[in-house]
Amino acid sequence: MEDGCVELKRARRRRLTTNAIERQKRIVKDTRGRSPTDQPHRYAKMHALSCGIPGCPACSNPRRVWRQRTLQERREFQKGE
């Protein structure tokens, strides 16, 4: 891999991370009406509206927590019977 290519990839990664952080900061501002946390870099790894508790039934994906099937899976399941 060429050096210039590595620089481009790094720049792209940093830009995407910054964009994600800015998006989460906007979400906090719009939904909670207050300024984002004093540690916005945490939004690089975590969504703004997630409480941070793994497996929390309120913010987790219901497919994972309650083992619900998607519409497509249900349709496929009914076909099999």
Ligand SMILES: [Zn+2]
């Ligand atoms: Zn939660």
